[in-house]
Amino acid sequence: MTGTTPRSDAVRNRRLLLEAGARTFAERGVGVSIAEIAQCAGLGKGTVFRHFSSKEELLAAIMLGMLDELVDTATTLLTADDAGGALREFMTESVQIFVRDRAFCEVVGRPSIQLPQVREAIDRLCEAAETLTARAREQGAVRPDLTGVDVILLLSGIKHTAEPLLAAEPQAWRRYLELAFDGISSRAGQALPYPPPGHLPLDGPRPG
Amino acid sequence: MTGTTPRSDAVRNRRLLLEAGARTFAERGVGVSIAEIAQCAGLGKGTVFRHFSSKEELLAAIMLGMLDELVDTATTLLTADDAGGALREFMTESVQIFVRDRAFCEVVGRPSIQLPQVREAIDRLCEAAETLTARAREQGAVRPDLTGVDVILLLSGIKHTAEPLLAAEPQAWRRYLELAFDGISSRAGQALPYPPPGHLPLDGPRPG
Amino acid sequence: MTGTTPRSDAVRNRRLLLEAGARTFAERGVGVSIAEIAQCAGLGKGTVFRHFSSKEELLAAIMLGMLDELVDTATTLLTADDAGGALREFMTESVQIFVRDRAFCEVVGRPSIQLPQVREAIDRLCEAAETLTARAREQGAVRPDLTGVDVILLLSGIKHTAEPLLAAEPQAWRRYLELAFDGISSRAGQALPYPPPGHLPLDGPRPG
Amino acid sequence: MTGTTPRSDAVRNRRLLLEAGARTFAERGVGVSIAEIAQCAGLGKGTVFRHFSSKEELLAAIMLGMLDELVDTATTLLTADDAGGALREFMTESVQIFVRDRAFCEVVGRPSIQLPQVREAIDRLCEAAETLTARAREQGAVRPDLTGVDVILLLSGIKHTAEPLLAAEPQAWRRYLELAFDGISSRAGQALPYPPPGHLPLDGPRPG
DNA sequence: CATGAATGAGGATTCATTCAT
DNA sequence: TATGAATGAATCCTCATTCAT
Incomplete structure (x- = not known):
């Protein structure tokens, strides 16, 4: 071939x-x-x-594989009836990856990588997350103003929340993931005080 | 003399x-x-x-000052009648500091610093947070199993959640702080699925 | 100051x-x-x-000094009555420098250096050479279509002509300098078969 | 067998x-x-x-072929009646090769190659050039002290003279070849100020 | 015999830290 | 005491050459 x-x-x-x-x-x-x-x-x-051909290329190859696996996971979960449960499962799977992989978390949570393939894979991940989230919103499982980008950002945030504990307590992330579940769950009617992000921006050139 | x-x-x-x-x-x-x-x-x-005597020492001196200021803020807030509001105000103030100060967030959220003074100041901060949190718990403003260390860890997590957005949207942290408020608020009776952390452990010596 | x-x-x-x-x-x-x-x-x-701040900067600092010395030499020679002799003396001095300094010859004869200061110093050198050459042309000492850029290029050429001999015969360049003198001397009326170069172009990006 | x-x-x-x-x-x-x-x-x-067996060996094999072709060209030109014209034609052909072939020029003009075969081929080229030059000398077409080695060295010099111009003006070498023709033409009686080279010496081992 | 994979020395550059002035 | 000069280990990357497949 x-x-x-x-x-x-x-x-x-x-x-x-x-x-x-x-x-x-x-x-x-x-x-x-x-x-x-x-x-x-x-x-x-x-x-x-x-x-x-460069360190970044190697990193990208590894990250791409992981990103695509995560997109697959999300896609598979789209077939579940319980959209809220599917979103929770997606987040649970994802946080575990963030926790296990420092570089993955750095790349997704702060996409300083410039390679377009990685950017696109992150975009695909956000889209997959958005699709999952949209269904959960429609079923009333999460607040009406929660977006897929919110979900991706929360994954990174949950990992960082638990980070100092992980060496001693590798499962500590479960505690903060549950807090996040509560936070994103449907609420009477209070909208979040700041509009949802449109997309994950690329890091500009950092000073220094 | x-x-x-x-x-x-x-x-x-x-x-x-x-x-x-x-x-x-x-x-x-x-x-x-x-x-x-x-x-x-x-x-x-x-x-x-x-x-x-070293870069770390300078960093520590600066961090100590900031940590103590934050402890003072927490202490002052102890006099408020509304313990839930006080905790919210503490978290709001703190997240703003985390957002403004990259190094502070790195040090608190991943205490790779080895100096005992910093460790102790972080411990003091956690204690102050615990005192605030305890009052909020007693008043039923937050879930009964939320601890001060949880609160400190959440600050770092919230900042990291918003991080990719901050360059373009400097106030984006407010969105995720609000989510966290919802997450930590009192709930019917579901306990978090993982026990609360006792204290913020020191990072072991990191390879590299 | x-x-x-x-x-x-x-x-x-x-x-x-x-x-x-x-x-x-x-x-x-x-x-x-x-x-x-x-x-x-x-x-x-x-x-x-x-x-x-870089290797190129060091190289430039050294080359600039030498280029300026050469410009000074040319300027001083402008006061001589015998313009043809002055041009010859300039070329003699210059070829000796080219012969002694491999890098100087590489920089002037193939200006791959990108620093503007060096470009400008080379331009000044060409202008000084042009002034000397113009006087020699007016006095009929050299062919009417010889330019300052021709002269600079010839310096590099003379050095390269003698190059393989120099290790064993350090003065061999004198032979080819004399040939060049003969070549540029005034001639009945035959113009050179290709128009004079306008200026020394900057090396474009080389393939590979 | x-x-x-x-x-x-x-x-x-x-x-x-x-x-x-x-x-x-x-x-x-x-x-x-x-x-x-x-x-x-x-x-x-x-x-x-x-x-x-090495990069140098491949280079040598290629250079040998080109050197021998040039020797053939010289040999063929020996049959011409006009020895001065023959020498000019040889130089014109040769300079074009130098201009077209960066490596050829580097090898002939700075024989840092250590392989004896290349040395010998360059020597053969010099001999062929000497034969052509000798006839031109005898016919009074060139100065009496011009040698074949001079001619070979001049080829490299002419190419290097024009080098910075060639990217923009591929025919610029013609200008400097003509200057060289003028320089080597018979002159009243002034001998060149430095004795002719006996042969092209091998570069000693170059540091670095 | 042909391949291209593996190697490792060598090159420019950065930065925490030490120390002479 | 304050300075900033000097250091050299560490980093990413290139390429001629060797060698397993």
Whole structure:
């Protein structure tokens, strides 16, 4: 179809790199050095750059996979009858990923990554979240002014809320996720005091 | 008479450094370079290290001041009759500080700082928050299992929730603060699904 | 006048760096590494970047000094009565510099440097050469269609002509300089077969 | 019968590599990466090293071919009656090659290549140039002290003279070639001020 | 025999910290 | 005492060459 079959060792090393990158980015955030990822994969630094033309590209490859999985999860949940429950399940799954993966949380919660593919995947995630949220709104399961972008932002916020506890209490996020569930649940009629965000903006160039 | 009086310019420089550090850390986070702080203070880099033995020490001195101010705010609010309103006011004030000060939020929300003084100041803040929260609990204004540490953690979470929006919408945090208010308000009787944190633990030494 | 007096050791080190850079660039061309220049100066790599914000900046500082000296030489020679002799002396001085300094020749003969100051200094050099050449043209000492840019280009060409010989015969350039003198001398009336260049163009981005 | 016939695809690949190398070296100089040459040939990098033990070896093979072609051109021109015209034609052809081929010019004008074959081919070229030049000298078409090595060196010099102009004015070399013709033409009796070079010396090992 | 994957030294640049002036 | 100069480890990335497939 697409040409020649990649060599088995290259496939293996690419996988090793993605795994090592995923593990290392997850544990330490986007700041890890290429050297460390390479060492973690048991490969040379140069090999990283053979497979991914820059650190950002490697990060993007890993993030894209995770973003798409999350979109899939959301899509699957669209078939559920209980839209409120589906949204809760989506958020539960997602927060777990945010908690497990420091880099993922950094990328989604503060999209300083410039690669268009990642931007688009985040946009897809927001859309999927919006679809889930819209159904929950229609069923009266959540407040009428809650949006998909709100939901995505809340995931990052919940993770950060629990962050200082996670080393000692890996499940502590459940407490704050539940608080968030209560917060977004349908309420008599009080609208939120600030209009919903339109979309996740790209980070401008940061001073310094 | 061996205790010498500090020279007046030394006092002045220390103040300049604290001001410059506060301003710079606030805008750019804990990652700013010492060079930039020194320049912002109109002083030399060496002077920073004469007054503070490390970057962390300077950061700590600034954070201590802010932490104590926040403790004072909380203490003052204890005199209010409406404990629920007092807690809300405390949280509103605090979130604004978190939003204004990147470094403060980083330090409180992820206490990677090792200095005991900062730890203790954060503990004092949590205690003050706990006192406020306890009164609100007693008055039935918030759920019975909400703690002061929850409140402190939520501040960081709210700021992070709004973070991607703040550049374009500086008041967006109000939306998520309101959600949090709803989340922590008294509820029929559902307890949160995970026990409250005892205290904010210190980060273990972070690799890298 | 301009503020504080620079520290004597900084002055010394800046001089050391300029000397080391001049020596090293001269011998090996613009491709030398910063590490080597630093070592040649007996200083650390970081010190180079304290004094010059990039390798190109250091190179420019050195080249600017040399370019201006050459412009001065040309200006002084404008007072000579014998315009043809003055031009010859200018070219003789200049070729010696080209021969001694690989980087200078690379910068002038192929101005891939982007810094405007260097561009402007090269332009000044071309103007000075044009003034000298114009007088020689008026006195009939050189062909009527010879320009200052021709002269500058010829300097580079003469150096490259002699280049393979210079290690063994450091004065070999004199042979080809004399040939060039003959070539540019006034001739009955044959115009050169291609129009004179207007100015030295900046290198466009090179493929690869 | 132990000498095996090379496989036909090996022959083809060698040819592809020589063609790709010629094209790529010509456009970008000796600095091109092996990767680029391989890609240009539609082959793998490893294949380059199977056919040529190093980048220099490949470069040498290509340069040898071009050098020998130029020797042939010179030899053919020996049959012309007008020795001065023949020399001019040789130089015109040669300069065009120098202009078209960055690497060729780099190798001939600065023979940093260490391989004896290239040295010998350059020597052959110088001899052919000497033969042409000798006839021109005898016919009084050029100065009596002009040598073949002078001629070869001038080719490189002319190309470098025009170099900064070539991107915008591909024919600008004609201007400086004409100047060189004038310079080497017979003159009353002034000898050049520096003795002719005996041969093109090999560069000593260049530091760096 | 052909491939392209892996390697690792080397290059420019940044910054917390130390120390001479 | 205040300064800012000097340091060098660390970072991302390139490329000639080697070698497993």
